[in-house]
Amino acid sequence: MRHRSDIQPLLEFAIEVAKQAGELLREYNRLRPRQVTSKGSAVDLVTEADLASERLILGRLRQHYPDHAVLSEEAQGELPAQGPAWVVDPLDGTVNFAHGYPVFSVTLAFFQDGAVQLGVTYDPLREELFWAQRGQGAWCNGQRLQVSATAELGRSLLGTGFQYDRATNPDNNLAEFSYFVTRTRGVRRGGSAALDLAWVASGRMDGFWEKGLNPWDTAAGQVLIEEAGGRITTYSGAAWHPRVRNLVASNGVPAFHAALVEGIRIARQGLPPLSAPYA
Ligand code: IPD
Ligand code: CA
Ligand code: CA
DSSP: OOOHHHHHHHHHHHHHHHHHHHHHHHHHHHOSSOOEEEEEETTEEEEHHHHHHHHHHHHHHHHHOTTSEEEETTTEEOOOSSSEEEEEEEEEOHHHHHHTOSOOEEEEEEEETTEEEEEEEEETTTTEEEEEETTTEEEETTEEOOOOOOOOGGGOEEEEOOOTTTTTOSOSSHHHHHHHHTTSSEEEOOSOHHHHHHHHHTTSSSEEEEESOOHHHHHHHHHHHHHTTOEEEOTTSOBOOTTSSEEEEEOOOHHHHHHHHHHHHHHTTTSOOOOTTOO
C-alpha cells in the first residue's frame, strides 16, 4: 500500500511523460508518408511513432524509477502481482495514426501490488489530458470528470472495438455490434480504446464494450471511469481487472450496466463460452 503523498510525484511524472510523448506523436503526425510495418496481419501495425514514443517513455521510466517493473505494448515486459509497476501504451490507435485519421492517444498507468493506482491518457491532437488517481477523482485539463446519467439503452451512445483477428475468428464482436447498433442512438468505433474509456469517464459516451484488449489499453481507463463514478465489469458482470481481456464499461447506472451485460449475453448465444483470460 502506498500513501496518497507517495503517489503524487508519480502522478506528476506520468503527466509530464504523457505530454512529452504526445508532443512527439503530434510531430510524427505531421510527417508523410508514414513508416508502417505489419506485426503479423494487414491490420496489426506498428509505426516509427509507436517505437519513438515507447523509447521516450521507457527511457524516462528507467531514469526515474529503475526498480519499477514495466509492461509496454511493443517492448513487452511484465506486470507483477507484487511491487510497483507501470503499464504503457505508447500509441493507442495505431491504425488511425497510420492512415492520418486524427484519433489516437498515449496512455500509462501505475500499479502497486497488482492494483492500478493512477492513470493518464493524453490526446495530443485535442490537447486533452485525462488523469485519475484513486480517491482523488478523474480530471481533464483541470475539470473534474463525471460519467453520464443515461439509464436507457435507447437513449445511449456506446463505443466498441474489434480485435485484430476478426477476419479469422468467428467470435469477432459482430453479433454484439448488431445487437446494440439497432437498440441505441449509435455505436462508435473510435479506434483508441484508451480514449474510448476516457470518453466514458467524461460522459461523452454512456458505455463501451470490447473483447481482446490488453492491460496497456485499459488500465488508465479503469481508474478514470471508476473515479468518475462509472463501473467496469467482465462481459458476465463479474469483477474486472486489466488482465481480463474483455470488458463492459458504463456510467454505472445499475439498470444501464445490467442492460449492457444482458445485451452481450443475448448477442453471444450461439458463440462458444469465454474462458480465461477472456472471461
Ligand atoms: C488498439 C486500439 C483499438 C482497439 C484494439 C487495440 P493499438 O490498440 O485500442 O481501439 O480496438 O483492440 O489493440 O494497437 O492501436 O495500440
Ligand atoms: Ca492499444
Ligand atoms: Ca499501441
